[in-house]
Amino acid sequence: MSDRRNERATVKDVAARAGVSPATVSRVLTGDYPVTATTRGRVQRAIRELDYVANAQARALKGAGTRLVAFVMEDVTGPSFAYVAKGVEHQATAHGRLCLICTTHGDPARELAVVEAMREQRADAVILVGGGFLNDEYRARMIQFAHALDKAGSRLVLCGRPSLGDDVPTTVVEYDNEGGAYAVTSHLLSQGHRRVAAVGLTRLDHTTSRDRLRGFTRAHEEYGVPVDETLLRAAAFTEADGHAATRALLAERADVTAIFAATDMVAAGAYQALREAGRRVPEDVSVVGYDDIPLAANLYPPLTTVRVPTEELGRTAVRLALNPAEKQHVVLGTHVVVRDSVAPVVVRSSAGNRLLR
Amino acid sequence: MSDRRNERATVKDVAARAGVSPATVSRVLTGDYPVTATTRGRVQRAIRELDYVANAQARALKGAGTRLVAFVMEDVTGPSFAYVAKGVEHQATAHGRLCLICTTHGDPARELAVVEAMREQRADAVILVGGGFLNDEYRARMIQFAHALDKAGSRLVLCGRPSLGDDVPTTVVEYDNEGGAYAVTSHLLSQGHRRVAAVGLTRLDHTTSRDRLRGFTRAHEEYGVPVDETLLRAAAFTEADGHAATRALLAERADVTAIFAATDMVAAGAYQALREAGRRVPEDVSVVGYDDIPLAANLYPPLTTVRVPTEELGRTAVRLALNPAEKQHVVLGTHVVVRDSVAPVVVRSSAGNRLLR
DNA sequence: AACACCCAAGAGAACGTTTTCTATCGCCTA
DNA sequence: TAGGCGATAGAAAACGTTCTCTTGGGTGTT
Helix, strand or coil, X not given: CCCXXXXXXXXXXXXXXXXXXXXXXXXXXXXXXXXXXXXXXHHHXXXXXXXXXXXXXXXXXXXXXXXXXXXXXXXXCCCCHHHHHHHHHHHHHHCCEEEEEEECCCCXXXXXXXXXXXXXXXXXXXXXXXXXXXXXXXXXXXXXXXXXXXXXXXXXXXXCCCCCCCCCCEEEEEECHHXXXXXXXXXXXXXXXXXXXXXXXXXXXXXXXXXXXXXXXXXXXXXXXXXXXXXXXXXXXXXXXXXXXXXXXXXHCCCCCEEEECCHHHHHHHHHHHHHCCCCCCCCCEEECCECCHHHHXXXXXXXXXXXXXXXXXXXXXXXXXXXXXXXEEEECCEEECCCCCCCXXXXXXXXXXXXX | CCCCXXXXXXHHHHXXXXXXXXHHHHHHHHCCCCCCHHHHHHHHHHHXXXXXXXXXXXXXXXXXXXXXXXXXXXXXXXXXXXXXXXXXXXXXXXXXXXXXXXXXXXXXXXXXXXXXXXXXXXXXXXXXXXXXXXXXHHHHHHHHHHHHHHHCCCEEEEXXXXXXXXXXXXXXXXXXXXXXXXXXXXXXXXXXXXCEEEECCCCCCEHHHHHHHHHHHHXXXXXXXXXXXXXXXXXXCCHHHHHHXXXXXXXXXXXXXXXXXXXXXXXXXXXXXXXXXXXXXXXXXXXXXXXXXXHHHHCCCCCEEEECCHHHHHHHHHHHHHCCCCCXXXXXXXXXXXXXXXXXXXXXXXXXXXXXX
16 A cells, blocks of 8 residues: 655645746646746646646635535435436536535434535535425424525525425425326326325325325316325335335225326335236236336336436536526426326126226 | 625634634634633624634645545446445445545546546545446556545545556455356356356456456356357347347347346346247246346346445445555455246257256 | 837735644642 | 643634736837
8 A cells, every 4th residue: 555645746846846936837727827838838847747736625715616516315325316416417517516415314413414514615506305394393494504505605406396485595496296196197097097096195294295196186186086085005105115005005995996106116016016916017907106217117017107307307406506597496397108007997897808988 | 586695704703703813713613622611602602693604625725624535437327326325425424524426427538537626625535436447548547547646645446346456556345246147157057057148248348247257157167068159148238238139139049048137237128128029037038137236126027136235335445445554455245136037947848848957 | 219018927915724832810839 | 929830812824725916028119
């Protein structure tokens, strides 16, 4: 192993070696000031010889230097976060920013720590990604964060969740959560389904869950189909929960013909439960998901789901936060991706299978 | 929208308000020096009243302040990167470091830019994650990066790829790539398979591909089964390529009984091609993958694959890089995860199906 | 040939901390 | 009671840049 404790050359050293002043070295470095070709050459040679590398901290202190964009979420391994991260990272580097990544695990103490750290770092944007909670305490905390960051010159960006109110200094980039749920539920209803279960949409304290349920309900209203409360099953947004909830559902209500899974992961669990119960998708039960994560296309049968423009969400978040002139609240569209997990409903009679409607 | 251009309070402001010197404020902040309770109280009140937040850049300039760990890969959306990232992020925050994320897209220019940026930032560790290329030019570049970072006081960490040589100042955290491939291939051979295709292992210029092929070959040698070159099919590590390569394979060699996919994503593509060809998994063709990404368990049938300890890879990378006293080269273990995609080979005869061996 | 002008380079302050060095006060001990 | 010492606080330097201000010298104009 080599030394690691290495005296790094400074502008002063370079200047001494090149026989010029530190100011000239700085000017060669930034290139925003005329310097004679010969002087520039001498300086550049000295830089090369000393393997000089600028100190970003010192630069930042003077107001120049690379700025930061922070990407904050509960857990890095959420299936769609990688795509938001990709959008954030691309846009951030396009703007010459470095991209920090922080996780909170939903722990308020860590959230606070992250926000404080970002205030100290003077991050340009702090992008909170994923749905938010709906209780007052959480909301108050977020509003406080927004103001705290604003005062420190940073911008809080809500990415994938609704606004906290017009008077809160935030940038909001959400997607049409309710609309997607409406569309995909309508898709099911249009295929004749009348007993549609919703798995994982009972968490009314969470924006994602709430908005998807709203779309689910609105579609039912529009079709004049009453929502059967007993078909609303609780489940966290995980495969395991989707599996368990669907199994329980099938045991109690063998008559469901379609399942709206709150997320594609939940849908994956539902697939599993259906398989175990010997019910085919989509012949016996249709299934739809939400998010359109890569997994969706790889399930068998490929899952009909709602596409969320994750990467664009990330890109937009950075772009808006860095361009205060732009409108600071946008809603990106969602759309149904039709694959093979939905079929028209059939009703089994003693005379055999017959298409309904 | 609010102002965003905000005069931030400095230690000097806090000191003035509290009626003390800047030095005292600093001491209250860091807490490493005795300060009277009453003075401390006054300072803390001033801090609160002014909503003072320290300037991380200025701190860093003085040698104190938060340090950085950088996480560098070609593309954020690689399916296992999120887990490595999780490990890196956890360990980094455990050590009080912030975590930068950078992508290169395999572009040498961007690689260089990232390394330069990290040198300027004086990142403690620069973690290169994913397999590496085997051509001389790439290798030389990496060696140069290692030395450049070393000279700037940063540590280059190779995460998931072999060492560049003992004289190169790097930390290496790899996993037993060859051993996993050997084990899973042996698993197939032990089930009687004798015509095993390898999809995606022809890239001999890539460490991941090369090492997995080595394990594949070694298992064949051990079983006395010659490797049939025509069963080695080229494919990038993507589902699309896995799909195309498998389709071509099946068209030419209908007699394969098992497929070793270079990665789980490739296996997903293989599943698709097999389904299209009307071949069942595992009854007609057994399939194994590599990586054990979450998708693997959700494929149907669930995929037998090789578990790579991704999260631990990330954790270890940070831990070693930050503790120079530890051994700077570790190889983490891999193991086969048996699911339902492998069955004993059967040979179809005119008399019907009969178990071979 | 004299003057104004512009271009290149240097001197030095400034950024916001931390930290060393110094000073003051009160208290303990001889 | 004097001298020394520990505890607390302040003054000022330092970290490595950038940037403003200043200066010197060469060139063009009349």
